[in-house]
């Protein structure tokens with residue numbers, strides 16, 4: 001389902017200078033100060049920061065991000081409170097400000113300058129997605145849901161400890177206070193959660209009471225006599241502070257495979273305080289699919305903005321933020337031009353952009369002449385331009401992730417896990433000679449197509465052989481004009497990437513790792529179709545290159561999450577939510593031809609699931625990558641067990 005393009009907020013001010021929305025004919029906060037209001041109404045109204053002390057994790061859900069003053073005030077209070085744990089702030093916004101506009105608006109708050117700058121640095125292109133931003137080394141996480149509250153909050157998987165209700169005035173913005181939206185918000189709260197808002201409107205009070213909230217009026221901010229605070233019924237009194245974390249002993253995992261998938265999930269778990277035993281059969285990380293000198297970072301676009309396209313966009317934007325944050329990665333967000341395959345594809349590309357109207361800092365369509373001017377070489381057709389895309393060395397990502405994981409990730413190279421056994425306490429991993437390698441409550445299969453060797457019930461993963469070719473160094477000067485990645489049927493990285501890679505072949509079901517001259521010849525042909533003339537005189541037999549195996553599911557989407565228990569009784573009426581699962585057995589597999597794009601957010605999703613945190617993507621997307629989807633389809637078709 002296509003998400004409607006976002007309509008950004010236009011900055012304006014009321015007569016007294018308070019930020020104002022012409023769309024809603026209302027001000028963003030009282031004339032007596034947005035920050036002071038944030039502290040009085042939303043923080044103190046939820047008994048914060050005192051509830052933070054001594055706990056490990058706290059989740060706040062806000063309706064209406066606006067200028068982000070509530071978030072920034074909360075983050076500042078969090079820092080000052082010396083809370084030790086992790087703060088999740090989730091906020092939904094239908095009309096976000098553009099980065100530059102927000103920068104001007106926030107410049108009025110010099111006290112918040114450092115926090116505002118960090119937030120603006122990560123401010124995403126305004127696409128209708130969930131956007132997860134990490135701050136303070138991951139101790140503070142902001143998940144921005146850009147779009148309409150009632151549709152996006154239905155897609156949120158989270159349990160809030162506190163709610164900030166902050167739409168425009170109910171009379172001007174009734175949908176933000178509707179009983180239906182309040183019911184959705186209430187379902188996203190833990191028992192004992194609290195809520196605060198500056199409005200004491202009668203309809204709001206009745207709706208909240210009907211939903212099980214116990215109301216309390218407290219003195220309002222500035223000229224407002226009263227404000228509303230509420231606690232969700234079934235509270236253990238007093239309202240719980242932090243959510244209790246699982247015992248430290250259960251926050252341990254065995255991860256198998258040190259490619260992009262395994263290193264990414266190990267680092268995400270370590271960032272949450274988990275201890276990881278990471279096994280890799282080679283002597284170093286990134287020796288198989290993740291071992292190419294460089295790969296390209298670009299999303300997949302589709303005119304109907306179907307699930308795969310939405311997931312790919314969210315993953316792409318998250319990957320760019322993570323790469324910017326990780327020291328030591330060799331990469332460049334130099335931009336990617338995806339030239340259309342033929343005239344029909346060119347028409348489709350143009351129409352897709354007209355239909356989706358994506359923000360220009362995410363994607364645009366360039367006519368042939370503009371595309372040629374951009375890259376400095378003739379191209380056969382126009383194409384999509386992704387200004388934030390680029391190239392990355394996947395091996396350097398794996399190394400950087402291992403370094404970021406620190407001592408919490410114990411990497412054991414030259415060690416192949418030959419079998420797994422489930423016990424009463426979790427899982428044991430064994431070497432081929434029967435030696436016990438490790439035991440932990442959780443095991444994560446991040447070993448691509450080799451995962452099926454460890455499973456009694458196999459997953460539908462197919463190896464897809466791919467060979468890349470390297471442009472000989474003496475031919476690099478041919479590309480001295482090129483500063484962007486270009487792709488079409490194949491791709492080419494610019495000389496700045498060091499080894500110039502072009503390719504790649506794509507042979508489904510083929511797992512042969514030998515270099516083939518015929519595949520180099522195929523790559524030369526792709527290069528010639530991409531940039532006519534560049535491949536002239538190059539001899540396939542003289543080229544160097546590398547072969548890797550992509551591992552793909554039939555729908556080409558990754559497998560992220562807990563594996564199904566295919567032996568347990570289940571009927572065709574089962575859903576992904578109630579299907580029996582294998583306790584403690586998880587997958588991060590099937591990264592197919594886009595691992596550099598999928599891996600960071602897929603790892604964040606799996607780590608969030610394992611740690612019981614708010615999920616970083618919509619429920620529909622969680623389901624789209626659920627490894628149990630194939631089992632459920634087989635149950636529904638009645639083919640399971642045949």
Ligand SMILES: Cc1cc2nc3c(=O)[nH]c(=O)nc-3n(C[C@H](O)[C@H](O)[C@H](O)COP(=O)(O)OP(=O)(O)OC[C@H]3O[C@@H](n4cnc5c(N)ncnc54)[C@H](O)[C@@H]3O)c2cc1C
Pocket residue numbers: 256257258259260261262279280281282285286287288289290291292294295296297394415416417418446447448450451465466467468503504505547548549550551588589590591592593594595596597598
């Ligand atoms: C030719 C080619 C070009 C590509 N180009 C791009 C691109 O431009 N952009 C992009 O985004 N993606 C690209 N990809 C895809 C990307 O490389 C993969 O999606 C990604 O590397 C997969 O990572 P992974 O960690 O799942 O698998 P792998 O990197 O294969 O890692 C799995 C690891 O598990 C280890 N292992 C397996 N079994 C065991 C065991 N029993 N015990 C211990 N260790 C074990 C293996 O040794 C291996 O290191 C390309 C792939 C190929 C082949």
Ligand SMILES: C[S@@+](CC[C@H](N)C(=O)[O-])C[C@H]1O[C@@H](n2cnc3c(N)ncnc32)[C@H](O)[C@@H]1O
Pocket residue numbers: 009027028029034063064065066067068069070071092093094095096147148149150166167168173175176
């Ligand atoms: C009062 S302002 C929020 C101020 C903000 N909390 C702050 O700290 O700066 C209300 C916000 O709600 C947003 N909004 C209004 N209707 C919405 C809807 N249906 N879904 C999501 N956001 C909405 C508005 O665009 C506006 O930014």
